Amino acid sequence: MAIPRFKPGVPATLCKSYRGTIQPFPTINIQIVGNCIGMQNVKDIEIDHLGHLWVLDVGMVYDLEKPNYTCDPKLLILDIGTGRIIRSAVIPSGMYTIQSVLSGISIDLKSLTAVIADIGPNSGFIVYNYDLGYFQKFHCKILSSVKDYNEAILTISPIDNMLYFTTIEMDSLFTIPLSVFDAPFLNDISHYVNNHGLKTDVSTAMIMDTTGNLYLGMTRKVIAWNTLKNNFDVKDLYIQEVRLDWISSFAFDSNGYLWIISSAFSDFLDGSSSKRMNIKIFKRFCGTTAFALQNVQMSVNDTLPINHNSVDTKTASSICILTLIILLQILL
DSSP: OOOOSSSSOOSBBBBBTTTTTESSOOOSSSTTTTTTTTTEEEEEEEEESSEEEEEEOOOOOTTSSOBBBBBBEEEEEETTTOOOEEEEEEEEGEEEEEEEEOOEEEEEEETTEEEEOOTTTOOOEEETTTTTTTTEEEGGGGGOSSSSSSSSEEEETTTEEEEEEEEEOOEEEEEEEEEGGGOTOOOOOOOOOEEEEEEESEEEEEEOTTTTTTEEESSSEEEEETTSSOOOOOSEEEESOOOOOOEEEEEEOSEEEEEEEEEOOHHHHOOOOHHHHEEEEEEEEEOOOGGGGEEEESSTTTTSSSSEOOOOOOHHHHHHHHHHHHHHHHOO
């Protein structure tokens, strides 16, 4: 579970739940502030179908107070079962500045490629290919943000090979073909972006299921869009008269349920105190699941597809669901 170091006082930024307790993952020794070899500020995590935990460490700590830029941002890949660090890749300094806002990570399960958004002034997507072992930066002006607090929301669909993206404050939902990230000399990809239409409200979370349905979390409801249809015709999946406030995270389990985690994170952002419940958890039966929780056929060099067994579904589901719960219990 990711526990960002927005402010001082967070001893471990990546943890696991074990028998009712929260423990640093894999160890506390590699999570000391200032130890740039270790983890500094984990903002987002993703689990793939092979049992790999992809970790976005933005390097900078205390970003909501006085930021400390001692360490560089990096992408780590860990074995979720053993905690072994499979790879640690530092993002090249030419791809970001101290004004960069690195947030959001999504994994293309077919190519084992990670896509990270930078919504700062030098906005774009930072892409890392596991097999090739290097980063590329693709500029995208649409991502540039001027808000005090904003973050990118990304999800990849293996069905249509598209990256779906927006930010908390963006008015619209966008897609871009994953194929543009295969072009080594393509600098600006802004004109490859497709605008699918206006969102009705601020969105704070997004997830895709195995049947092509995209779910967006908003202030009072969760909407669903069948991405296999041409028009941006959404339906309300879950409506709450009382404000949901901030839908912090979505997660699918292996039984067809979508778990919805709502929090008082906005109170933390503006520094206000509230007697409201900090965490609310809902679930809605959708009859589908996440791509990482099913067996995925992956084609290698256009040869016969190879079956890879999925990561243990209970482990993956638990980590996804608990990530924001633990974060907000510690911070609020």
